[in-house]
Amino acid sequence: MTINKIRKFVIIAIGIVIILAIILFFWPVLTRGKGSIVINTIPTGVQIVVDDKSYESPTKIKDISSGRHKIMIIKKGFKTREDDVLVRKNETTEITFRLYTADVTPTGLRVDLEVAQKQLSGFEKLSGFLPHNTSNYRIEYQMVSGNPSVVIILYARLNKASQLESFKKQLKEYSVEALDWISLKGVEPDNLNIIWRPRDPNSI
């Protein structure tokens, strides 16, 4: 083998190694798909920052790239929480974060306990009537990420962009109907962990 041939061989080998290294480095990006993430928090109505974008809990983020994402949960009076969440390709990852008050006091813990008691008694009162179906909504009991929840499914329709306004109006109307039905059963909706599907009409 001549020196030239050896030199050529070494250059080609180095070239292949470099190309392989580049492919390996970008492999996760090249093969990355998209997934969804549903974020619930206890309490609800909390600011969630995912990859520098802000949302309010509970929320569903669709078409988010698969892989690890940094999540920060912020609420005044509570300890800020930071976590990594793994989103899998073509899957919906559902996760619940619990927040803890920044200042731990007997008065604060007592209020937490009362909220929990009210939630539990609310679930107990409602459980005999669920699931409840109408043409506009369905109310059912579900464990969502390990938390007892009342899921309200609103049958509002959105097939094309021109229906958006009427869709929003339907969501609001149906949600009021559903909450009225819960109140009629002697349960205060504020005391329940309510999951809205497709989404919380109050956030529109």
Next chain:
Amino acid sequence: MNTSNKLLFLIGFAVALAAVSIAAFMLSRSSTEVKTIFGKIPRPEITSVTRLQSKILSIDFKSSDEIPKVATVYEVSKRGMSRQEAAKIAAKFGLKSKPAGKKILTWKEKKKILDFNLVAAELDFKNQNIKPLKGGLSVKNLAAIAKKFLKQKGLSTEGLIADTNNTRLFEVTGTTLQTTSKPTKPVFIEIGFNRKLNKYSLFYANPADLPVSVMLNNKGQVFRVLYRFINLADSKTGVYPTTDIKKLTTSNLSVFGTLVRPQEGDEIFDASLIKSITFEDFSLAYLDDQSGPYIQPVYILRGFARAGTEIVDVVVYYPAVAEEWLK
């Protein structure tokens, strides 16, 4: 400025700098100086509804709170109150008749009732002449009035902080008081006070028990006072090293931790049904077990428990004084 003045200025500056450095060093040293003057102290005595050993425990702390390496331990100068002390306080409430009872003294005069638990050093005063009212409430003003009322009755307000964010409203139904979030009838507002020791909150065996609460109507007329006395030997405090909670193991937690929520009577959940508990948060606090000779620092561990499909909030007390200083 001539040369000698410049020199004097430089020397003065150097001396000032040295003095500040020495002061800072002494301060930092004194804040971490251990004074285990009580020797080994007993662990807090708390009765738990269930033993943690029977549960599957996991620790996944999300808290990044910095915990001091040392913490103050307070000696209680005395437990309980004497009849004479109770009578003196009763007189401040305008009650001068002879009380009924032995361990719990009861005064009743002109629709005013005072129960004084001499063993637990707690008083419960009710003035049934005061009626609930409808109308707006200025929580901050009422909190100030409540504190002033305590002072007028000779009850110490040192370290007491009104929690104006977590007040409760009560409606009167017959002879009972019921909490309400949306009142339809006249109400009393309850101002809860937390007691701070060395900037940390003081807890009792039940973490939802308050040191002081005052119930009043929106005109600031006091209907009820619940007050727990604390008698600290001010001159005698120890400084003990703390346990590094970030290194807590589940085996230590299961042996030395005390589950205090759920509590018996919480009517929220049967603690015996709990299978597994995850702890996510820790905070430093003080615990008065109302029996031992000391008020000592504890960690409040918060998390959630699973029992089948149910989830429930959990609170555990864990001694904060380093293991080698506990009996």
